[in-house]
Amino acid sequence: MKTDCWERNLIELIRRTSTDLPADIEIALRRALRSARRGSRAAWALESVLRSAEISRRDDLPLCQDTGTVAFHFGVPVGFDTNALVSVTRSAVGRATRLGYLRENTLDSITGAPFLSNVAHGSPVFHFVQGARKDVVVRLVLKGGGCENVGAQYSLPDESLGAGRDLEGVRRCILDAVCKAQGKGCAPGVVGVCVGGDRATGYAHAKEQFLRKLNDRSPNRALARLESAVLRQSGRLEIGPMGLGGRPSLLGVKIGSLSRLPASFFVSVSYMCWAFRRRGGVFGPEGGLRRWLY
Numbered sequence: 001m002k003t004d005c006w007e008r009n010l011i012e013l014i015r016r017t018s019t020d021l022p023a024d025i026e027i028a029l030r031r032a033l034r035s036a037r038r039g040s041r042a043a044w045a046l047e048s049v050l051r052s053a054e055i056s057r058r059d060d061l062p063l064c065q066d067t068g069t070v071a072f073h074f075g076v077p078v079g080f081d082t083n084a085l086v087s088v089t090r091s092a093v094g095r096a097t098r099l100g101y102l103r104e105n106t107l108d109s110i111t112g113a114p115f116l117s118n119v120a121h122g123s124p125v126f127h128f129v130q131g132a133r134k135d136v137v138v139r140l141v142l143k144g145g146g147c148e149n150v151g152a153q154y155s156l157p158d159e160s161l162g163a164g165r166d167l168e169g170v171r172r173c174i175l176d177a178v179c180k181a182q183g184k185g186c187a188p189g190v191v192g193v194c195v196g197g198d199r200a201t202g203y204a205h206a207k208e209q210f211l212r213k214l215n216d217r218s219p220n221r222a223l224a225r226l227e228s229a230v231l232r233q234s235g236r237l238e239i240g241p242m243g244l245g246g247r248p249s250l251l252g253v254k255i256g257s258l259s260r261l262p263a264s265f266f267v268s269v270s271y272m273c274w275a276f277r278r279r280g281g282v283f284g285p286e287g288g289l290r291r292w293l294y
Contacts (some may be wrong), residue, residue, distance in 0.1 A: 001081060003088045006287030010092035010138070014070075015101045017140045017279040018062045021053040022294045024214045025276045028251040029053075032188060035247070042246030049241070049274050060101070063275040066144040067102045070124035073211060075137035077285065078130050085136075086126060088287075090119045102142075135290055139211050139280035147189060147273040150181035151206075153199060156265040165265045167226055170195055170255075174230050175237070177269040178250060183243015186273035190214070190252040191230075194268045195223075197258035202268035209254035210272055211280075213294070218255060227253045241274070251276075 021029075029050055036043040056063045070093055076082060094117035096102050106115040106123045115123065154173040156165045161176055163169035174193055181187070192209030194202045218224040230253045240246035251274070260266070280293030 001084050001088070002286040002288075003084070003091075006085070006088045006283075007092045007095065009281070009283060009287055009289050010089055011096050011099070011101070013138060013140055013279060013281055014092065014096040015060065015099075016292070017142055017277050018067055018096075018101045019056045019060050020279070021057070021063060022276065022278055024294070025251065025274070026050070026053060028214055029188075029274065032241070032248050032251070036241075037246065040246055041244040042240045045241035045244050053275075062101065062103060063277060064144055064273075065103060066105060066146060068105075068142040068144040068277065069148070070102065070118060071127070071141045071143065071207070072124055073127045073129075073139040073141070073208075073280075075129050075131060075133065077133050077136070080130065080136065080285065082128050089124065089126070093117070093124050094119050134285070136283045136285060137280065137293075138283060139278070139293065141207070141210055142277035143207070143210075144186075144273060144275065147181075147185045147271045150177070150185040151203070151268075151270045152177040152180065153202065153269070154267040156267060167195075167222060170267050171226060171230060171233075173267040174253070174255075174269055175233060177271070178234050178239070179237055181271055182239055185271045186275065187239055187243055188241055188248045188251045188274055190254065190272045190276055191250060192270045192272065193253070193255040194266075195255065195257040196260035197266060197268070198261075198264065199266060199268075201258055202266045203270060205256050205258055206268040206270040209256050210270070210276070210278055212254050214252040220257070223255045223257065227255050230255075 033046040106118045161172045163172040192206040194205035234250040235247045239249040282290040
């Protein structure tokens with residue numbers, strides 16, 4: 001493994017993720033601005049976030065003061081040295097922090113002391129999948145604490161929502177989570193949802209939905225219909241950008257599912273703010289860039 005090559009390209013991946021809003025997200029925000037009533041609070045909020053995104057891209061500045069949980073998703077060849085990849089990635093995170101692409105916002109949960117490099121136990125987060133491939137696929141998601149705070153998990157049936165153990169119950173849970181988030185999640189955002197699993201795997205799979213592009217559809221027809229229905233119905237909540245009213249309340253809805261036990265039926269909802277920081281790249285085993293994703 002050529003650690004210098006890997007570190008250089010991983011730092012560039014972090015820079016792109018932190019400072020450059022992905023095209024599919026920006027297109028959705030601009031589409032929302034065109035449909036907003038001229039002079040409305042919704043239009044003002046959308047103009048503000050788009051102007052902020054332009055400045056961040058131009059000046060290499062983080063899109064948000066909270067550069068968030070740094071979560072890497074790696075797809076690697078069978079037998080690839082993942083320990084070495086973890087080591088060089090942690091080094092890249094430390095250097096990216098010193099360069100200002102990541103803010104110093106990782107804290108010791110017991111003492112409150114900061115980890116100035118953003119490298120600590122549990123930071124960054126690593127997910128690995130080995131497969132029959134020659135290249136290494138790296139995807140990075142930066143998820144701020146504000147939108148993380150408004151995630152929710154439901155155990156069905158839920159009498160308070162009139163939600164049973166079916167997709168109608170799932171729909172009610174998602175809309176309830178969006179309604180409760182209001183502007184605290186920095187709307188308009190994207191929700192990732194997992195139907196099933198346990199409490200841990202449900203949230204993990206919900207966050208994996210953020211690796212999908214906004215314009216894709218679930219291969220499961222029932223879930224694809226539910227994604228479209230929730231996105232359409234969320235507009236009727238009139239939460240609007242930054243919770244100031246109007247539309248849209250969401251830019252996208254992505255739903256996956258896992259198997260479950262008979263006694264449990266969880267619906268896990270993860271919320272991503274408008275500053276949807278998700279990037280990726282395909283790299284050779286030695287760290288050379290093949291192409292960027294998203």
